[in-house]
Amino acid sequence: MTLRITVIGTGYLGATHAACMAELGFEVLGLDIDPEKVAALSAGRVPMYEPGLGELLLKHVAGQQGSTGRLRFTTSPQELADFGDVHFICVNTPQKKGEFAADMSYVDAALDSIAPYLTRPTLVVGKSTVPVGSAARLADRLAELAPAGADAELAWNPEFLREGYAVGDTLHPNRLVAGVRSERAEQLLREVYATPIAEGVPFVVTDFPTAELVKVAANSFLATKISFINAMAEVCESAGADVVRLSQALAHDDRIGAKFLGAGLGFGGGCLPKDIRAF
Numbered sequence: 418m419t420l421r422i423t424v425i426g427t428g429y430l431g432a433t434h435a436a437c438m439a440e441l442g443f444e445v446l447g448l449d450i451d452p453e454k455v456a457a458l459s460a461g462r463v464p465m466y467e468p469g470l471g472e473l474l475l476k477h478v479a480g481q482q483g484s485t486g487r488l489r490f491t492t493s494p495q496e497l498a499d500f501g502d503v504h505f506i507c508v509n510t511p512q513k514k515g516e517f518a519a520d521m522s523y524v525d526a527a528l529d530s531i532a533p534y535l536t537r538p539t540l541v542v543g544k545s546t547v548p549v550g551s552a553a554r555l556a557d558r559l560a561e562l563a564p565a566g567a568d569a570e571l572a573w574n575p576e577f578l579r580e581g582y583a584v585g586d587t588l589h590p591n592r593l594v595a596g597v598r599s600e601r602a603e604q605l606l607r608e609v610y611a612t613p614i615a616e617g618v619p620f621v622v623t624d625f626p627t628a629e630l631v632k633v634a635a636n637s638f639l640a641t642k643i644s645f646i647n648a649m650a651e652v653c654e655s656a657g658a659d660v661v662r663l664s665q666a667l668a669h670d671d672r673i674g675a676k677f678l679g680a681g682l683g684f685g686g687g688c689l690p691k692d693i694r695a696f
């Protein structure tokens with residue numbers, strides 16, 4: 418029987434993940450605490466700008482003419498728990514007010530909302546970007562709160578998608594990272610990602626802390642490249658050199674590469690600054 422997938426938190430990451438899971442052939446149910454978002458997505462409207470996502474939503478969302486009907490949305494945690502075999506947690510982890518740390522209250526609330534309804538063997542998969550150590554803590558909490566006990570397992574599967582390329586990055590990622598504690602959890606994730614794995618996408622199996630750290634290590638490395646070339650721009654300015662030609666010359670070395678090596682304003686966006694501060 419084909420796995421049934423759920424997505425908890427249908428914002429940027431979750432809406433994309435839900436639509437892409439439907440595209441991969443799964444029946445998908447998305448949950449959000451924001452009823453307006455659920456209504457918009459159910460009507461086939463994407464509440465943010467992301468190329469290709471609107472088309473994918475219309476192709477799969479139930480009730481749209483000619484759609485596969487594989488994708489639905491709800492505000493009911495119980496409906497979600499009853500429906501799914503594999504539950505992806507995709508809620509926000511913003512910077513805490515007045516601190517550098519990540520605010521884990523949304524992840525905790527998401528787990529707490531579904532766990533009491535998990536009565537049969539399931540896999541809960543964290544995708545949100547979290548501080549190292551979170552998965553171990555959440556696994557204990559899940560086993561404690563879920564009626565299924567130890568049969569309600571946790572895995573960590575960080576997400577590396579880029580805004581503007583979210584659909585392509587989800588369907589054809591450059592790697593998949595699976596932080597697991599059991600063979601069963603690994604096999605379930607291999608089943609979910611069977612299509613990209615068959616395309617040759619590397620599937621890297623790790624423990625929980627390594628999976629959590631891969632995400633923040635990747636972000637830190639990218640931020641370092643941007644900061645590095647900006648520091649070189651300052652040196653170039655003092656020395657009367659040309660940082661654009663410098664970075665072109667550096668990029669010919671494939672150990673360095675050309676990406677994230679354009680001097681400019683620095684980095685921003687919704688994730689990089691908060692993730693690095695939290696790390």
Ligand SMILES: NC(=O)c1ccc[n+]([C@@H]2O[C@H](COP(=O)([O-])OP(=O)(O)OC[C@H]3O[C@@H](n4cnc5c(N)ncnc54)[C@H](O)[C@@H]3O)[C@@H](O)[C@H]2O)c1
Nearest residue numbers: 426427428429430449450508509510523526527545546576
């Ligand atoms: N946006 C990206 O490009 C990107 C890329 C990789 C990783 N991430 C990570 O993914 C996570 C989500 O980011 P995002 O940009 O999608 O955030 P977002 O703010 O766009 O979406 C989060 C959604 O979760 C919902 N939510 C909050 N609490 C909930 C609960 N208890 N139950 C159900 N829904 C709930 C919110 O209503 C919102 O719709 C973050 O940890 C982020 O760091 C984001």
